Amino acid sequence: MSREVNWLKCRLAGAKTAVEAARTNEQVNLFVRQALEAAESGLAAALLRWDAEPLTNGEKSWREIMMEISRKPSVLWYYITALRGPDPVDCSCTAKAVFTCPLRGRCAHALDKEEFHTLSPEEIKEGFAAVYEHRHKLRHYLQHLVAVWEVFYLPLAELLANTFLRSECKGVPREAAKQYIELLNEWMRGKHVVMEEEDHEKPR
Amino acid sequence: MKNRDKEWKHIVEELLGAGREVAAWDYVTALRGPDVPCKWPVKTVFTGPLRCKSMHQVVQNAADFEWLSPESMTEAFKFACEHRRKLLHYLAHVESAWRTLHRKVSFLLRGVISFIPPEDLEVHAREYKKLVDEWLDRENAIDTGGQDD
Numbered sequence: 201m202s203r204e205v206n207w208l209k210c211r212l213a214g215a216k217t218a219v220e221a222a223r224t225n226e227q228v229n230l231f232v233r234q235a236l237e238a239a240e241s242g243l244a245a246a247l248l249r250w251d252a253e254p255l256t257n258g259e260k261s262w263r264e265i266m267m268e269i270s271r272k273p274s275v276l277w278y279y280i281t282a283l284r285g286p287d288p289v290d291c292s293c294t295a296k297a298v299f300t301c302p303l304r305g306r307c308a309h310a311l312d313k314e315e316f317h318t319l320s321p322e323e324i325k326e327g328f329a330a331v332y333e334h335r336h337k338l339r340h341y342l343q344h345l346v347a348v349w350e351v352f353y354l355p356l357a358e359l360l361a362n363t364f365l366r367s368e369c370k371g372v373p374r375e376a377a378k379q380y381i382e383l384l385n386e387w388m389r390g391k392h393v394v395m396e397e398e399d400h401e402k403p404r
Numbered sequence: 405m406k407n408r409d410k411e412w413k414h415i416v417e418e419l420l421g422a423g424r425e426v427a428a429w430d431y432v433t434a435l436r437g438p439d440v441p442c443k444w445p446v447k448t449v450f451t452g453p454l455r456c457k458s459m460h461q462v463v464q465n466a467a468d469f470e471w472l473s474p475e476s477m478t479e480a481f482k483f484a485c486e487h488r489r490k491l492l493h494y495l496a497h498v499e500s501a502w503r504t505l506h507r508k509v510s511f512l513l514r515g516v517i518s519f520i521p522p523e524d525l526e527v528h529a530r531e532y533k534k535l536v537d538e539w540l541d542r543e544n545a546i547d548t549g550g551q552d553d
Contacts, residue, residue, distance in 0.1 A: 263425070273413065273459050280432040287439035287493045309426045310433075340439040
């Protein structure tokens with residue numbers, strides 16, 4: 201832990217002690233005491249999580265992903281506009297499971313990444329073929345999808361753009377599906393939503 | 405600050421701050437325009453007001469919605485009704501978003517996407533505009549049942 205981070209942790213511990221002292225002061229009124237209680241428990245939780253291993257992208261929820269990129273408004277915009285599944289009726293379920301669900305991370309109230317994990321490699325390949333067939337109808341959705349991966353993990357964006365948007369793919373894109381699974385797993389294992397150089401080069 | 409002067413990110417923060425995670429989910433999933441090709445006012449009418457004051461200059465937002473003529477509003481409603489099967493997924497997300505923001509808008513949209521759409525679409529379009537303007541003028545993003553009117 202760097203000296204700066206260590207110093208921040210000490211300050212946080214100090215803040216918790218100060219809040220605790222204020223909360224236990226008899227002259228503090230009930231309303232303030234309740235607020236301080238909440239603040240204290242928040243600080244305690246922050247201290248507890250301070251040394252914890254960072255979550256991998258595969259373990260994060262959509263809210264945690266949002267929180268991580270919240271200081272970059274344009275990135276956040278790309279992300280949230282890719283969270284709804286595609287609208288066209290044909291093959292939208294497959295496209296949603298293969299492409300939307302992994303981006304959603306954990307999500308308690310809608311189909312999430314687990315939906316993707318239940319698919320076999322063969323089903324993902326079939327999904328790729330179905331989306332390829334309907335790529336013109338799905339263009340608006342696919343553009344949003346590529347835009348978010350361009351920021352999150354460029355190799356994945358290039359793969360999707362080459363397969364579905366640039367018409368460079370000949371025939372059924374089964375090979376692309378295999379690469380997609382590999383790249384997506386790489387991103388899921390990463391610890392930064394916006395993958396950095398060091399994340400790419402980590403040995404598997 | 406009125407809703408019209410907020411950015412979409414503020415609305416998300418307001419919903420999450422109030423512990424309304426499902427509502428925040430409904431809201432963010434309604435922010436992308438329709439994927440199926442539509443007549444131009446459709447996105448402005450249904451997505452525009454939800455985006456409020458846009459953080460990104462290139463996208464349609466509440467300001468574009470306000471400039472729309474009553475004819476364009478009706479045109480968007482007619483298109484949505486005629487193509488409701490194709491637009492169902494998109495409109496269902498828009499309707500869900502309004503459930504927390506302004507229930508009356510949600511009820512109105514339910515009528516539009518139902519199996520037997522209303523005949524008087526012009527009246528519906530006018531009512532929609534009135535209700536959405538009402539929400540844009542409010543300071544609370546969440547529908548309080550008229551307490552902040």
